[in-house]
Structures are given as structure tokens and as C-alpha cells.
Amino acid sequence: MTVTDRPNATHRHVRERVRAIVARDLKPVRPLLAPGRRLLLLAPIAIAAGVFAPIVYGHRDVDHLGVFGSWGLSAFEWIVGLLILAVALRHAVPGRGVSRRFLIATLVGAPALILLVTIVTYAAEPIEVPAGLAWRYWIECVKWPMTIAAPMLLVASVLAMRAFPTRPGLVGALCGLAAGVLADSGWRLACEVSAPSHVLGAHGAAIGLLAVVGAAVASAIDAIRRM
Amino acid sequence: MVAYQRGDLDAFDLFYLALEPELRGFLRARCHDAQRVDDLLQETFLQIHRSRRSYLPGLPVRPWVYAIAKRVFLMYLRRVRRHESRETTELSSVPEPEVPAAADRLTDRSALVSALRHVPADGRRAFLLHHWRGLSFRDIAARLGIAPGAAKLRSSRASSRLRRLLRDDAGDDRD
Numbered sequence: 387m388t389v390t391d392r393p394n395a396t397h398r399h400v401r402e403r404v405r406a407i408v409a410r411d412l413k414p415v416r417p418l419l420a421p422g423r424r425l426l427l428l429a430p431i432a433i434a435a436g437v438f439a440p441i442v443y444g445h446r447d448v449d450h451l452g453v454f455g456s457w458g459l460s461a462f463e464w465i466v467g468l469l470i471l472a473v474a475l476r477h478a479v480p481g482r483g484v485s486r487r488f489l490i491a492t493l494v495g496a497p498a499l500i501l502l503v504t505i506v507t508y509a510a511e512p513i514e515v516p517a518g519l520a521w522r523y524w525i526e527c528v529k530w531p532m533t534i535a536a537p538m539l540l541v542a543s544v545l546a547m548r549a550f551p552t553r554p555g556l557v558g559a560l561c562g563l564a565a566g567v568l569a570d571s572g573w574r575l576a577c578e579v580s581a582p583s584h585v586l587g588a589h590g591a592a593i594g595l596l597a598v599v600g601a602a603v604a605s606a607i608d609a610i611r612r613m
Numbered sequence: 614m615v616a617y618q619r620g621d622l623d624a625f626d627l628f629y630l631a632l633e634p635e636l637r638g639f640l641r642a643r644c645h646d647a648q649r650v651d652d653l654l655q656e657t658f659l660q661i662h663r664s665r666r667s668y669l670p671g672l673p674v675r676p677w678v679y680a681i682a683k684r685v686f687l688m689y690l691r692r693v694r695r696h697e698s699r700e701t702t703e704l705s706s707v708p709e710p711e712v713p714a715a716a717d718r719l720t721d722r723s724a725l726v727s728a729l730r731h732v733p734a735d736g737r738r739a740f741l742l743h744h745w746r747g748l749s750f751r752d753i754a755a756r757l758g759i760a761p762g763a764a765k766l767r768s769s770r771a772s773s774r775l776r777r778l779l780r781d782d783a784g785d786d787r788d
Binding site: 414418480483550 | 615618619620622625626629633637647651654655658659660662663664665666667668669670672673675676677678679680681683684755758760762
């Protein structure tokens with residue numbers, strides 16, 4: 387073998403090794419659905435996450451907030467949640483990731499939206515936390531949105547991870563953020579308090595925690611898969 | 614790619630032949646060690662194989678392939694950084710290794726340690742885990758997060774490199 391033959395021999399060796407492994411494991415696979423169609427699959431769960439709290443726990447007095455301030459803002463928040471989910475599903479597919487600028491806009495836009503909704507709601511109907519019950523309200527408003535969002539987060543994470551994302555942690559965080567925003571779109575109507583300290587501190591914490599849990603779940607799935 | 618998704622091995626061959634040169638170039642531009650490029654290329658194609666269902670028919674193949682190659686390279690970098698500090702500590706505590714009799718004249722401990730330092734980190738780790746710690750390639754693979762075949766290959770390449778370095782070193786001494 388001459389010196390010039392050596393790289394070709396190595397290349398052939400790599401190729402043969404890869405081919406042998408692929409040949410052992412090769413079976414037909416059905417391509418994933420496009421992100422838009424997977425989003426449609428998730429829409430029923432997203433609707434359930436949005437309407438569960440107002441239906442089960444009751445909802446605010448529409449007379450005070452008006453249709454726009456109550457259901458209108460919730461519908462807007464729900465649509466934004468769905469859009470974040472669309473970003474997550476799209477970003478999960480290798481080579482189809484959204485730009486960094488778009489990602490930053492999504493990650494900054496979600497908290498900004500919550501802040502805006504909180505301010506508008508408080509301006510229309512300022513209700514403080516009853517004295518001495520701040521901690522109890524905080525726990526309820528972290529626990530329930532997280533519980534309502536859990537099925538959404540789980541299904542969305544599994545769907546996203548099936549695409550073998552190149553940045554699983556980020557995709558998981560986006561799924562968690564989306565699930566949190568979707569659940570909050572309904573929970574804000576069920577929660578009787580509109581004080582920003584409570585809404586941002588409790589509802590916001592639930593959304594943040596869901597993003598963290600989403601990132602952890604996705605990273606864990608990725609780590610298990612690579613073992 | 615669609616035929617490959619349907620389970621056609623010939624389609625995989627065509628796919629490999631079409632993409633191997635440019636993927637090799639892509640990896641070589643980021644990692645200048647030919648052995649590592651081979652490992653990364655193999656890992657990239659295996660990752661492509663595992664995630665082949667995530668390719669959406671009708672879309673260009675290359676962005677999908679390059680996104681996977683980039684991810685494989687980043688994972689490799691992360692692994693190297695994680696093991697680098699631990700490896701330095703391990704190297705400094707290398708005891709008198711058991712070297713075959715034929716090489717006894719070369720077994721100056723400092724020469725061996727010095728030669729080991731010139732072996733690429735990936736290969737050195739696999740080599741030490743196998744020949745010094747006595748781990749099986751399956752265990753090494755599990756520990757390094759690679760396939761057993763890749764662990765064996767790395768150890769074997771490190772061994773050849775080490776042998777060559779020690780031989781050169783001995784040649785220099787004789788001169």
C-alpha cells in the first residue's frame with residue numbers, strides 16, 4: 387500500500403463499518419408528520435388546557451373585565467401559547483431550526499405577554515390577595531397550572547423528541563413554556579386575584595418551572611437515547 | 614433519502630457516497646485529526662440513521678444532514694472538555710505499565726508518559742481504560758458514550774501511535 391492509498395483505504399474501512407451497522411438495523415420507517423400537522427394533533431389537548439380551569443373552577447366576572455379583558459385576552463394568550471408550541475416543534479426538526487433572533491423574541495415575548503395581560507387585567511379590575519393568605523394562594527396558583535399543563539407538556543415533549551432535535555434542552559424548554567402559557571390562558575380567568583405581585587410571582591413561577599421541567603425532561607430523554 | 618427511509622440499502626449507499634466527501638470536509642475543517650474525523654463521520658452517519666424518520670420528504674436533505682453533523686461535533690467537543698481535566702490527573706498518576714518484553718528496553722516511564730501525551734485524547738483515554746484499567750470495550754463504550762466498535766478502534770489507533778512514537782524515540786536515543 388502506498389502512502390496515497392492509505393486515506394482511501396481508511397475511508398473505505400469507515401464506509402464498510404457504517405454500512406454493516408446500517409444493514410443490520412435497516413427497516414422501513416414512516417417519516418414524521420410536518421410540524422404544522424403535529425401541532426394540529428396537539429390542538430385538542432391545548433384547548434383542554436385552556437378551558438379546563440374556567441369551566442371546572444369558575445371564571446371571573448365578565449361584567450368587570452369586559453369580553454376583551456377576560457376571554458379576549460385569554461384567547462390571545464392561548465394563541466401565543468400555540469405559536470410557541472409551533473416554534474418548539476419546528477425547532478425540533480434538524481435543519482429546520484428557527485433563527486436565533488426569532489428564538490430570543492419568543493423567549494422574551496412570552497414573559498412580556500404575561501406582563502402585559504397582568505397589567506391590563508389589574509387596571510380593569512384590581513383585586514389584591516386576601517390578607518394572610520398570600521402563601522396559600524401562591525401554592526394553589528403554582529400547583530394547579532402546572533398540573534393542568536402536565537399532559538400538554540408530556541405529549542408535546544414526546545412529539546418534539548421524536549424528531550431527534552439537535553438542541554433538546556431548548557426544545558424542551560419551549561414545550562414547557564408553551565404548555566405554561568396555554569394553561570395560564572385559562573387559569574388567569576379562574577384565579578380571582580389580579581395583583582401583579584401574585585400573578586407574576588405565582589402564575590409566572592408556574593410557567594418558568596414548566597419551562598425548566600420541559601428542558602429537564604427533554605435532556606433526560608436525549609441522554610437515555612444516547613446510552 | 615425517501616427510498617432510504619423505506620428501507621432500501623442501495624439508497625443508503627448512494628446517500629453515503631453523495632454526502633461522505635462533503636461531510637468529511639465539514640468535519641475536517643473543525644477537527645484536524647484524521648482519526649477523529651473518521652470517528653465523527655461514522656458517528657454522524659449512525660446518528661443520521663437513527664434519526665432518519667425526522668427527515669421530512671420534499672425538503673432539502675443537506676440542511677438536515679449538516680444540522681446532525683454539527684450536533685455530533687458539538688457533543689464530541691463537550692465530551693472532550695469534560696474528560697480533559699480528569700484525564701490530565703489520570704496521566705500524572707500512571708504507574709509502571711506492564712509492557713511486552715520486546716519493548717522492555719523502551720520502558721523508561723517518562724518516555725512512555727511523554728509518548729502518551731502525544732496520543733490524541735480520545736484514543737489515549739480508550740487505550741488507558743483498556744490496557745491500564747483492564748476495562749472491556751463494552752464498558753469503555755458505555756463510559757465514553759460511544760459504540761464498542763469505536764472504543765476498540767480508538768484504543769487500537771492509540772496503541773499503534775504509541776508504538777510508533779516509542780519506536781521513534783528509541784531510534785533517536787540510538788542515534
